[in-house]
Each structure stands twice: as structure tokens, then as C-alpha cells.
Amino acid sequence: MAFPTHRMRRLRRNSALRSLVRETTLDVDDFIMPLFVCEGSRIRREIAAMPRNFHLSPDLAAEECREIRDLGIPAVILFGIPEKKDATGSSALDPNGVIQQAIRKIKAVAPDLLIITDVCLCEYTSHGHCGILKEQEVDNDRTLEILTAMSVSHAEAGADLLAPSDMMDGRIGAIRRGLDDAGFSHLAIMAYAAKYASGFYGPFREAADSAPSFGDRSSYQMDPPNAREALREIELDLQEGADIVMVKPALAYLDVICRARDRFDAPIAAYNVSGEFSMVKAAAQSGWIDEKRVALEILTSIKRAGADMILTYFAKDAARWLS
Ligand code: PBG
Secondary structure: OOOOOOOHHHHHOOHHHHHHOOOOOOOHHHEEEEEEEEOOOOOEEEEOOEEEEEEEOHHHHHHHHHHHHHOOOOEEEEEEEOOOOEOOOHHHHOOOOHHHHHHHHHHHHOOOOEEEEEEOOOOOEOOOOOOOEEOOEEOHHHHHHHHHHHHHHHHHHOOOEEEEOOOOOOHHHHHHHHHHHOOOOOOEEEEEEEEEOOHHHHHHHHHOOOOOOOOOOOOOOEOOOOOHHHHHHHHHHHHHOOOEEEEEOOHHHHHHHHHHHHHOOOOEEEEEOHHHHHHHHHHHHOOOOOHHHHHHHHHHHHHHHOOOEEEEOOHHHHHHHHO
């Protein structure tokens, strides 16, 4: 006989009671802030579809990182916007490339901030695909060689953690071997393990100028209806040596995060992607929702689903809201 013996409302009566029984809490330590780095100096250009996010030249990216560190956010993830693109994405390997420069500048001003680098060719290739092409197809195994060289180049510049996001088969193993051979066996890999071919990346592709010039990414990124396949992707990446596995996007894939949490003991990251951010911003700007409330609710839901860390464009705002 449940009611009236049991009354669930008893523990909701005031905020002290609610805080005692709260199952999930967000903390600034959970956040990773994505940054877009472009070439040049003194550049800070707002991205239209992503309010308060900018294209930053390496010098201003370093200033931004000081602020991020001062807010208590433990890590950033860097995306490069190179000046020159070509068919093989060769500027990704340039020791003086935009990311390599940014890493050095950031380390000089915020040495304790963790620098994660996105390892993917789509921002560097003229065709915008995440790998090298053979005719109209992405050539998996040749792409691995370039991704490995790109990872070593980021490591040499001082990156703390490599985050391959291309979804080629075997990249985690290839990058792990490449890092180990180059003397970087201490650096961890955060694998974008279950990354879906998603419409939620729209604003990012404008921000990173990385939309594919033909076709789409569904021959390498995952098909949205599949969840068991995500668990296989994660399992393979862990076998190949991934230290952290990611589910991306987050919000439309909370079930995948939850199933991964149940199945694996490795740390799980979730990417609250650009479209998830921009939708909240746009609705808030129209006065239709309360931005702070909705953003914190979304971030809490991602954590409640089982993510240990969240890549989010709300990181700075959320750090302020939570302090
Ligand atoms: C690069 C990459 C993408 C994102 C992160 N790394 C875009 C894509 O795959 O098209 C998306 C991030 C976001 O939307 O916030 N491959």
C-alpha cells in the first residue's frame, strides 16, 4: 500500500532536502571548452550561428585560455582553421601550423590548462572530407598515416591529449603506435568513438569552414538509428588503446551514453555539439526559453545519462552560473 504511507513530495519540500537527495551535480571540473583558432594576429571574429564564440588567432586564443583557466575550467579542445587547404590536408602537419602555434602560445600563458586537440582532416582538406580521397571515396588506410603524423605533430607542439574525430577504422591503434614510437607513450587519446552523421553539426561546419564540397559523411560517421553499433565502435576503440571514449552528439544520443556507461568502465566524454548550443541560444534570444535554466538542465541530463565530462560551448557560462 503505497499512498498515504509513501509521499514522494516529503523530500522535495525545501531546497536543503532537495540538495541532500540530489543524484547528479554539475561541476566546473566536468567541462571542456571548444575553441576555433585561425591564422593571423589580433583576430577575434564572432561566429554568426554561435553567439559569443569566436575565430581567434593564436595570440588571442592564448588570452582566452587564461580567462578559461581563471574560471576553473580544466581543459580546452582546439579546432584549426588554416589559411591554406589542399587535397591531402598538408597544413595539418606543418610544425608552424595554426594549431601548433596556438598550443605553444597557450602553454606560455596557461601551462596548467589541459590542451586537447581535435585530430581530423576536414578543416584542412579542400574537399572538406575527413580523409584523403581515392576517386570520390575516402581512403581509410592512407588517411591513417596522415592522422598519425598529425597527432605526433600536435604532441611535439605540446598537446596534452589527442582527440581523433574522423571515424576511420583503425585510427586509434595507428595513432597509439605512432605516439609511442615518437616517445609520447604518456599522452592519452580521447576517441570520438561513437560519432554520428548528424544534422546538429551545422553551425560548426560554418564555424570551421569544413562542410564537405560533395556528398556527406555517412560513409564514415555512424547512422543515427544505431545504438548497438555504437557499443561495438567503443569496444574496438578501447581495444585499440583509447583512454577516454566519446559519444557525439550528446542530447539526441543520451541512450547511447547510458548504455555505454552500463557496459564500459572507461571514462566517457559527451559532446554537446554546436547545433545543440545554437538552438538554445536562438530560442533564448527570441525570449522563448530561459537560457541559463535550459542549458544547465541539458548539461545535467548529459551527466545523469553517464558522461564523466562534457565538451560544451556553454562551458564558460556554466562555470559562472555554477560559481
Ligand atoms: C570534425 C569535427 C566536427 C565536429 C567536431 N569535430 C564536424 C563534423 O564531423 O562535421 C562537430 C562539433 C560541433 O558540431 O560542435 N570532424
